[in-house]
Amino acid sequence: MARSQKQKSVTPTPPSQLDRFDEANSARLGLICVQERIPEDYTRWDIEFLVDDRPSRLTCISPGEYGGVPHGLDGDFATILNVMYLEQGAPESGIVHTTAYQMLQRAGFPDSGQYYQSLQESLDRLKAATYTASESWRDHKRQRWTTVKFNIIERITAETQDGLGFGSGTTLKIQLARPVVESIREKYLKPLDMSFVLSLKRSLTRSLYRVLDAHRYQPSMTAEAAAEFRINLQQWARECKLRETVPARIKRNLESAHKELVERGYLTSVEYEGSRADTVIIYTFGDLPATTPAPEPVIEVVPDAPVTDALRRYGVAPTVARNLVSEFGESLVTQRLEKFEAMLKSGYQARKKSALLVDIIRDQGGKYADPEGYQVEPQRSEANLQAATVAKRMEAEEAQLNHRLQEEFRLLDHSEQAARALTQVRMFVGREVSERTLKTLLSAMTSEQVEPYEVYRAVTRAASELRLADFAHELRYAYGD
Incomplete structure (x- = not known):
């Protein structure tokens, strides 16, 4: 699915200036097929490759009733889940609290029934598909390669307002795979140019960008991003999880994504050397000097007790x-x-x-x-x-998280601040107040009559103090009929 071109002016940010990150194992292995559409019988892929000169293997098996292996928009939503998990402090539980509306907004998609259906189908595929990474999953803490078997999403809890389908009022509690959670908490991350990703028009381009950008960094996650990347074309097709094996068809499938990435300045060129099975594809990047280092991940992870x-x-x-x-x-x-x-x-x-x-x-x-x-x-x-000690530690952690949350919130555009605050209100008291009340509240925030962050904090505080009924009453009184 294509999105509007209103953000076409966005240019790639040099890795040294990036402050968003994605989980490095998933990005490097390319768990999502880059194709926008796949045949119904494409329910498995299996690739072999070398990691540090050692044989490794990656397999995906996905039931046909869920639409085959994860592909297309699934990559957008998987990435957004990782980003949101990091923003929420990377809790040990691996759970992301969000709404269907918020996921569409963060992924850059419109608030429409078509995209709510796509989101629901994507989450189902990410839950159903089983991956086995044999001697190819990096245990960052112990600096070794391991074997893991997982589903990108372990559990989905969805509360919908009308019927079984997702809509703007759907609240979500999504538990991420344990290996992904541990990688993030151990800060095995790669820089992510989220603004640039969101500005790319096609799902194919966004998917290829994520796989390609991950391959610029060594598996040991050294800070330097490569200025050039070379790989056998047929091996690259396998890395992208394409079914094609004929070089001419591989080139044709990736041609539109290559064109967009060159036009947007991420790549300066895409060239081919050799012929037939010996063809090598050469990417030259245009967003940095060869020696520009990527930043160290600066994130706050909710600690274990x-x-x-x-x-x-x-x-x-x-x-x-x-x-x-x-x-x-x-x-x-x-x-x-x-x-x-x-x-x-x-x-x-x-x-x-x-x-x-x-x-x-x-x-x-x-x-x-x-x-x-x-x-x-x-x-x-x-x-x-140890009540005093525990309370003091919790108070300090809460203050730290609240301060970070406020800083991140204030950096958003005012309209996005209002949308995020409304999402939080809808999540907690959406059933207790009318849609008209919520729209009036949104109007008050967008017109700067009410500070969105104060609304966001007020509903969060009400939830923690078990005062949601009072909060809903206050909303109805202030913004209701």
Whole structure:
């Protein structure tokens, strides 16, 4: 699907000046087929390649009833989800809270039934398609290549106002794949020129741009973006997940995207060397000198609870540690951790410390006697265990997040500030107030009678303080009939 050309004047931003980022594994591997349309039977692709001179493999299997493998606009929505996840602090849960309207707005698509349907179909494909990256997924924290199997979206919770289809009032809670979440939280990211992406007319061009731009950076994510990129043409077709293998057809399929990227200044040329199976495609980039470094990702990630990190130091798997804290609470887990450490100091022999620690935390029947000299401090058995410390930490984190949110919010155009504030209001109290009230509120914000950020913060604060009913009443009183 093409979009309007109103942003055609946007030029590529040099990597050294970019402040948006995308998850690097997904971008580098090119999980989305660049084609705008695919045959109904295109339900699987499987490619082999080398990573650091080691054989690697990437496979995608997707049910035919969802429209085959992810393709076309699916790449736009997958990218926007990663961007929004980062903006929301990259929480450990991997969940993005948004609305269908907000996703269309952020992806640059109009508020129309056609695009709401496209969004719903795209999210279904991203949920249904199963990827296996064999020895090709970068574990950035440990600096090694691993094998992972995942769906880009693990879970979708959608609340629609009318019928089963998505619309402007649809609220979404989308849980991203665990490998993607961990990569983002470990800051394995690549620069993303979001303004330029949104300005590109065709889905094919946007998809090719994302794959091509990712290949400018080495898998180790060195900061320097390449000024030129060479690759065998048939291998490039596989990287783009095209079904074509004939060089002439590959060139023809990519021709319109190449033309747009050259016209827009991202590329200075696209050339070919050799013939038939030995053809090499050569991209020369026009947006930077060869030595321009890309910026370091500066993002704030919502941290794990300190006790979670303590469990991991004893060998408890990260997912297990988080689940234990979520299930039993920081207080009890901290208490059981101290008991475990006291048992070790008293000479208790554990075959596997991590397994013993997990068992102690889960124990509900007094299976493990308190070691000599160990005593639960009275205040630790109360519900307000370490309340002051926890409250202080939460208050500091909240202040930090709110400050960052406000700074980012203020940088938006005023119309986008109003749209985002209205989206937040619609998400929380859309069922309690009329559409006319919401339109009047939007008009007040766009005409600068009301500050959009104050509306945004007011509804968020009302939700956290369980005062949404009062907030809805205030809206009806101020902007209703």
